[in-house]
Amino acid sequence: MSTDSLASAATGSGSDVAQAIDRSALAFALAALALGTLIIGYEVSARMAALFVIGAGLGMALLHGAFGFTAGWRRAIVHRDGRGLRAQLWVIGVTALLFIPLINGFAPAGLSPQGAIAPVGTSLVVGAFLFGLGMQLGNGCGSGTLFTLGGGSARMMITLVAFIVGSVIGSVHMPWWLDQPGFDPVNLATAASLPGALVLSLAGLAFVGWITLKREAGGAAREAAGGHRFLRGPWPFLWAGAALVLLNLATLLIAGHPWTITYGFALWGAKAAQAVGIDMSVYEFWQWPQGANALQASLLTDVTSVMNIGLVLGAMTAAALAGTFAKSSLPDARSAIGAILGGLLMGYGARLGFGCNIGAFLGGIASGSLHGWIWFGAAFLGTLAGIRLRPRFGLSN
Numbered sequence: 001m002s003t004d005s006l007a008s009a010a011t012g013s014g015s016d017v018a019q020a021i022d023r024s025a026l027a028f029a030l031a032a033l034a035l036g037t038l039i040i041g042y043e044v045s046a047r048m049a050a051l052f053v054i055g056a057g058l059g060m061a062l063l064h065g066a067f068g069f070t071a072g073w074r075r076a077i078v079h080r081d082g083r084g085l086r087a088q089l090w091v092i093g094v095t096a097l098l099f100i101p102l103i104n105g106f107a108p109a110g111l112s113p114q115g116a117i118a119p120v121g122t123s124l125v126v127g128a129f130l131f132g133l134g135m136q137l138g139n140g141c142g143s144g145t146l147f148t149l150g151g152g153s154a155r156m157m158i159t160l161v162a163f164i165v166g167s168v169i170g171s172v173h174m175p176w177w178l179d180q181p182g183f184d185p186v187n188l189a190t191a192a193s194l195p196g197a198l199v200l201s202l203a204g205l206a207f208v209g210w211i212t213l214k215r216e217a218g219g220a221a222r223e224a225a226g227g228h229r230f231l232r233g234p235w236p237f238l239w240a241g242a243a244l245v246l247l248n249l250a251t252l253l254i255a256g257h258p259w260t261i262t263y264g265f266a267l268w269g270a271k272a273a274q275a276v277g278i279d280m281s282v283y284e285f286w287q288w289p290q291g292a293n294a295l296q297a298s299l300l301t302d303v304t305s306v307m308n309i310g311l312v313l314g315a316m317t318a319a320a321l322a323g324t325f326a327k328s329s330l331p332d333a334r335s336a337i338g339a340i341l342g343g344l345l346m347g348y349g350a351r352l353g354f355g356c357n358i359g360a361f362l363g364g365i366a367s368g369s370l371h372g373w374i375w376f377g378a379a380f381l382g383t384l385a386g387i388r389l390r391p392r393f394g395l396s397n
């Protein structure tokens with residue numbers, strides 16, 4: 001099940017939705033969420049349990065709103081329907097209004113949140129391009145892979161496994177890529193003042209939104225009015241976007257950094273490699289303090305991993321309530337190859353590019369980091385290439 005099919009599956013009438021609730025999937029998801037919250041709260045901390053619940057909320061918002069970056073970019077390019085991309089832009093804009101001041105000295109007393117601010121260079125450009133290409137072949141980005149998996153997609157399980165493998169390979173190669181030409185991180189609030197960073201970020205987002213409006217021929221189909229239900233979905237972009245903004249803000253304040261996705265995949269793969277006898281600690285990436293500590297600690301102490309698991313269960317809850325949870329069969333060989341290739345490219349690209357649509361695009365731009373804009377441009381070029389290749393893997397545009 002792709003983000004496109006999730007969107008169409010959630011358009012039934014209220015009575016149809018009520019009769020279609022998948023009670024077994026709902027019971028499993030709610031039980032797993034309750035048990036996970038209790039275990040994480042007891043074994044780790046109330047703070048980590050709160051982040052697990054926030055992850056679940058993000059999964060519900062993504063699925064109920066069919067808030068997929070992959071489909072939104074593709075529709076803007078192929079169908080000249082920029083509504084999905086514009087929804088992403090306003091989410092980033094509102095988030096930036098909150099994040100940039102908080103990250104640059106205006107946080108509540110006792111808090112010192114850090115932004116997603118990364119270097120600009122060859123690694124970033126190559127990684128973002130590969131990610132943009134891969135997300136069209138995998139049919140989902142980092143968050144899209146997780147929430148669609150939570151919706152019951154068997155194809156996304158293949159994509160996720162390949163994503164994890166690609167992330168581990170990327171972590172091994174990343175130090176070499178960082179030695180290639182580039183320059184240090186650029187915080188726009190430092191380079192152009194805090195008001196300047198806000199103006200530049202919002203003006204850039206508005207400009208991209210204006211381009212999508214200019215490209216829309218004859219007016220894109222408008223979102224159908226009515227039929228929206230808070231618990232059972234579907235949600236309009238406004239509801240989903242508002243939830244993403246508020247939950248990302250909560251993540252920044254509680255975790256101390258913006259919402260991220262793909263570091264967890266690299267860690268899962270490294271842990272799996274360790275379990276079968278491969279010593280990941282010999283690789284430079286896993287000797288850096290964050291990686292070295294994460295390899296030794298429980299996954300339940302890793303913010304990204306905990307939130308990713310919560311996201312999948314939250315999406316499963318939403319799909320069960322909407323009656324769209326799909327116990328789908330495995331894809332055919334051609335589609336499976338596309339899922340594998342897409343996952344590998346996304347995993348590798350996310351390590352080189354310092355994240356995915358969430359960590360680099362949303363988190364980077366909303367943090368006032370120049371690298372977020374470079375990531376967006378390179379990933380969009382990769383998406384253009386990916387769209388041309390999709391039909392070869394049985395994927396429609």
